[in-house]
Amino acid sequence: MNFEEAERFLLASIGESTSPRTNYGLERMTALLEALGNPHRRYSVVHVAGTSGKGSTATMIERVLRRRRLRVGLHVKPHLQSMTERARIDGTAIAPERFAQLFSEMLPVFDRIAERHGVPSYYEMLLALTFLYFAREAVDIAVIEVGLGGRLDGTNVVSPSVCAITSIGYDHQEILGDTLEKIAAEKAGIAKPGVPLVSAVHEEPARTTIAEICARVGAPLIESATHARVEDIESEAFAQQFTVRTASERYRVRLPILGGFQRSNAVTAVLAVEALPPTLRPNRVEIEEGLAEVRIPGRMELFPGAPSLLFDIAHNEQKARSLAGALRERFGDRAQTFVIGIGESKDARAILSAFARPENFFVLTSFDAGGRPARSPEYLARIADELQIAHESFSDPHEALARARERAGASGIVVVTGSTFVVAALRPDVLEAQPRLSSIG
DSSP, X not given: OOHHHHHHHXXXXXXXXXXXXXXXXXXXXXXHHHHTTOGGGSSEEEEEEOSSSHHHHHHHHHHHHHHTTOOEEEEOSSOSSOGGGGSEETTEEOOHHHHHHHHHHHHHHHHHHHHHHOOOOHHHHHHHHHHHHHHHTTOSEEEEEOSSSSTTSGGGGOOOSEEEEOOOOOOOHHHHOSSHHHHHHHHGGGOOTTOOEEEOOXXXXXXXXHHHHHHHHTOOEEEHHHHEEEEEEEEOXXXXXXXXXXXXXXXXXXXXXXXXXXXXXXXXXXHHHHTSOTTTOOOHHHHHHHHHTOOOTTSSEEEOSSSEEEEOOOOSHHHXXXXXXXXXXXXXXXXXXXXXXXXXXXXXXXHHHHHOOTTOEEEEOOOOOSSOOBOOHHHHHHHHHHHTOOEEEOSSHHHHHXXXXXXXXXXXXXXEESOHHHHHHHHHHHHHHSOOOEEOO
16 A cells, blocks of 8 residues: 555545444454554553643653653644654654555454454554554654543553543543543543552542542552642743742743643643653753743644634633633733634534634634534534624635635734644645744644
């Protein structure tokens, strides 16, 4: 296979599963990795879970570990433009040719696994390829973001050096449960005996659930609320500075990402790398320098212009409320024009409500994500009417963006959000037109 053929094969597999729950478990993933020689056991791992913030936190940890002069793998999802982004080493995505070569090598294994366990899912195939790539390239350590939940997620086959949970909120309730206790129990399923677990969760009852599971498993719990504090916050145009004090060190952090939720993610990242074994643990300077170099495409990513454009993949209520808070912190009461597309499985009312302010305007749209259905603009418009927010609708996201730019005017700001897929559809158009100024969230 070449890369295009491998990509088509993988995309076609998305529609083969009958339901998310059908492919949710560890038995097939364990068998698949055993058939590949258990590549995930050949390097150290930092395992990161959470409803929101886990991708940002994983990226921060990865950037700090690279400052330690380690060879570092990073697995985060979803990707923006190419599935190669899910397997990165030292910041560089796997080359398409290498992806195709490894995938072709794995095809006979998929067939053998299918005979006893069923066909591996899209997610399992991509994750197995990532683990294999990291082993073949001899990374020292890999930072692995959980895909869904934790306890039964395909990543929970790793034997980590440290784990982290960034947040608990409502998402994927059909799989993880309909209460915060149930969701927290699934996330805390990544806890391992003797392995430190850093938690930024302070809301009850999720905090208590995580603490109880860690105590039962024998995982030392490091809660950011009691093990670190943030002081001396200063805002810049496209960055923020603050001090993080832990039991062992004082860090002066300059983070090129705005928003209080990103400060929380940075604290989680600091505590996680502090908990690593001495041979892997970065020092103060390496932590400060690594955090200063963090870039996260599609997370409150600002493109200046007339109007300015901002991209953020807030696709659940918690992410949307965090983004709304960051927008208020960065832009105050300045009116915003939103281009919003939302996946069919998401709580559209909660997402729209998070951004609902009288001065804001919404251009509602859809997207084509190849097997990942979107809410129709008409469906979103009915919710917007009920919420009494001003809006227009366009089926084509490019038309929606053009209208939003016109509506915002030269001095305005357009925020593209609601789904990874709407950001992925529109961001390349802007990249071609002008270089990115800053990633601020």
